[in-house]
Amino acid sequence: MTFRKSLLVAGAAFVIAGMSPVIAADQPDINAxxxxxxxxxxxxxxxxxxxxxxxxxxxxxxxxVDVCHEKAQEITKKHNKNGWKVGRTALKIRNPKNAPDAWEKAVLQEFEKKIAEGADPKTLVKAEIVEQDGKKVFRFMKAIPVKKPCLNCHGEKVNPDLYKTIKKYYPEDQAIGFKLGQLRGAFTLSKPLEQ
Ligand code: HEC
Known part of the structure; x- marks a missing residue:
């Protein structure tokens, strides 16, 4: 290698080495x-x-149900802060506004698979940086298990009068028939990392 060439190689190595902290600083901190x-x-x-x-x-x-019908979406919107979009979703939904997109559906299926393999739904989370329309977006989901009080409105034996009220607001309801400890759905959050 000539002296000139080795200088070039050293220079290139220097540039690459010098650049890496810059790249690292640009990398979103997934843990944060x-x-x-x-x-x-x-x-x-x-x-x-x-x-x-x-x-x-x-x-x-x-x-x-009367109150939830109005309040659930209102409370959801209230928690959209600092660029974050917040929501709840499920494979079987009550409100069509909560329908999962392709990424959410895949994560919910992954959660179901892990639960079938013995995982505790309480512990299930998913965090990933994905590309949407060419831009990086941080996405996060946390599983929501069925607890006892949920069975009133999502269980196998929902009171028929209560179910009439539910159907009045949600004629296409799919969110009944759940058992204690099953996966009801998940919290879903996203934050764009690029403008
Ligand atoms: C009083 C009846 C009632 C009870 C009890 C109840 N829910 Fe719901 N749930 C609803 C209604 C109504 C909606 C639709 C809210 C909306 O319009 O966004 C809903 C929606 C949801 C959603 C959003 C996805 C979807 O299907 O639209 C999840 C997740 C959920 N409930 C989980 C739970 C869990 C977990 C519990 C127990 C801790 C619970 N619910 C208890 C009535 C109830």
């Missing part, structure tokens, strides 16, 4: 995004649950 997503889910869940529990106590399950 994951932590932020988990915090948003906690706040969102707390508010949904609080509203559900208090209206169930005050007005019973049918009254709670």
């Amino acid at each position: 995004l994951k932590a932020e997503a988990k915090e948003i889910v906690q706040g969102f869940f707390k508010e949904l649950k609080g509203t559900l529990v208090s209206t169930m106590k005050e007005k019973g399950p049918a009254g709670a």
Whole structure:
């Protein structure tokens, strides 16, 4: 190798080495995004649950459906902050507005598979940076298991009068027939990483 050539090689190596910290600094911090997503889910869940529990106590399950019908989407929108889009989705949905897109559907199927293999739904999360329309987007999902109070409105034996109220608002409802501990759906969050 001539002196000139080796200088070039050294120079190129220097440039590449010098560039890597810049690239690293540009890389989104997936762990930080994951932590932020988990915090948003906690706040969102707390508010949904609080509203559900208090209206169930005050007005019973049918009254709670009346309230949920308005409040669930309102509370969802309220938690869209700092570029984050927040929601709930499922394979079997009540509100068509909560229908999963292709990525969400695949993740829900992956969660179902893991549960069938013995995983605890409480622990299931998925975080990934995907490309949408040529731009990087951080996406996050956290599984929602069926608990006892959920069976009132999502179980195998939903009170027929209550189900009439549900059908009034959601004529295409698919979200019944669930058993305790099954996967009801998931929280789903996304944040664009590029403008
Ligand atoms: C009082 C009846 C009621 C109870 C109890 C209830 N839900 Fe729901 N659930 C609803 C209604 C109504 C909707 C549709 C909300 C909307 O319009 O977005 C819904 C929607 C959902 C969704 C969003 C996806 C979809 O199907 O549209 C999830 C996930 C969900 N419920 C999980 C649960 C879980 C988990 C519990 C127990 C902790 C629970 N629900 C208890 C009535 C209920």
